[in-house]
Amino acid sequence: MSDTLEIMSPERLDRLPAVEAGLFYLTPMAEKPYTVAYRTDEAGELPTNAVYEERQVAIHDARAAAAGLDLDREGVAFLKSPSRVRDFYDEAELDAVAHAEAADLVARVTGASRVEVFDHTLRRRNSDLPDRSAGVPRQPVMRVHNDYTEGSGPQRVRDLMGEEAEALLKRRYAFINVWRPLKGPVVDTPLAVCDARSVAPSDWVASDIVYKDRTGEIYVATWSPAHRWLYFPRMTPDETILIKCYDTRTDVARFAPHSAFTDPTTPQGAPPRESIEIRTVAFFD
Ligand code: OGA
Ligand code: FE
Numbered sequence: 001m002s003d004t005l006e007i008m009s010p011e012r013l014d015r016l017p018a019v020e021a022g023l024f025y026l027t028p029m030a031e032k033p034y035t036v037a038y039r040t041d042e043a044g045e046l047p048t049n050a051v052y053e054e055r056q057v058a059i060h061d062a063r064a065a066a067a068g069l070d071l072d073r074e075g076v077a078f079l080k081s082p083s084r085v086r087d088f089y090d091e092a093e094l095d096a097v098a099h100a101e102a103a104d105l106v107a108r109v110t111g112a113s114r115v116e117v118f119d120h121t122l123r124r125r126n127s128d129l130p131d132r133s134a135g136v137p138r139q140p141v142m143r144v145h146n147d148y149t150e151g152s153g154p155q156r157v158r159d160l161m162g163e164e165a166e167a168l169l170k171r172r173y174a175f176i177n178v179w180r181p182l183k184g185p186v187v188d189t190p191l192a193v194c195d196a197r198s199v200a201p202s203d204w205v206a207s208d209i210v211y212k213d214r215t216g217e218i219y220v221a222t223w224s225p226a227h228r229w230l231y232f233p234r235m236t237p238d239e240t241i242l243i244k245c246y247d248t249r250t251d252v253a254r255f256a257p258h259s260a261f262t263d264p265t266t267p268q269g270a271p272p273r274e275s276i277e278i279r280t281v282a283f284f285d
Helices: 010-014 062-068 091-110 152-168
Strands: 018-026 034-036 052-061 076-080 114-124 173-181 191-194 204-210 215-221 229-231 239-247 258-260 274-283
Touching: 010 062, 018 215, 018 229, 052 062, 062 076, 062 229, 076 091, 091 114, 091 173, 091 239, 091 274, 114 152, 152 173, 152 215, 152 274, 191 239
Parallel strands: 034 204, 052 229
Antiparallel strands: 018 052, 076 239, 114 274, 173 239, 173 274, 191 229, 191 258, 204 215
16 A cells, blocks of 8 residues: 555554644533524523533644545545635625635545535634624634534535435435635634544434524534544645535545634734635535
8 A cells, every 4th residue: 555545544643743632522411402503692602502521632733644634534635725716705706716616626526526515604713702793704613513414414405406406315415614714824723623434423413503594403522532633733725624524425434523622832812713614515426
């Protein structure tokens, strides 16, 4: 086997240098967790019945292994892919340029015959403001999660694809997020991704996300010592992380946990992280 393949073995990933940092996992609970996803008042946390516990984990610097990561094996890919977007805060430019770029990128990396982009989220850390405050970007997500579940993957295809849905549901499809910093290098609140191979199905707990007009379902994770965490220090806007968030195929990576984290090595006064994640669904022939 070539070095490129060998470098991705779990043992090799485990030997990469790491920072020790806290990640927030769901405390196991009897009821189904829910979180309200819209703000009814200006301050405070969004209503939820879930309690998260901080666990110290090793988050490995995966730059030396980045080229060998595979969306179907680790559930994560890392790419150099400069964007032509001039102003990421220009919504029209995002819809016109960033969405098409993300679709092309996912098609190229996965071999999918069709990729639909249906959403994007801008984030800018501001510890003085709670998440989903009006008029400002979202905050980084400080809990271990995956954006879809076994149930909400197909439901999302139904919601998005209209009359085509039933035919598309018969093919292989996968939900993949394209994550990119807006400014770099990112030293504040980077994104950690977890090798999907290190996650057991029993680590996942389906959780309701209650919007005004619909209820979505994501996975939140309970802690396991097996989880193998990776990150890419000092990411620049020319670089992207692809995150597999759902796959109909059951013999490949299907759900890659991820979370923002506070890096203990971040210098005081580092500029707050700004990022975009573009949500795609890839259909295969
Ligand atoms: C995502 C995500 C969190 C963050 O891209 O799906 O959960 O803090 N991002 O960027
Ligand atoms: Fe996410």
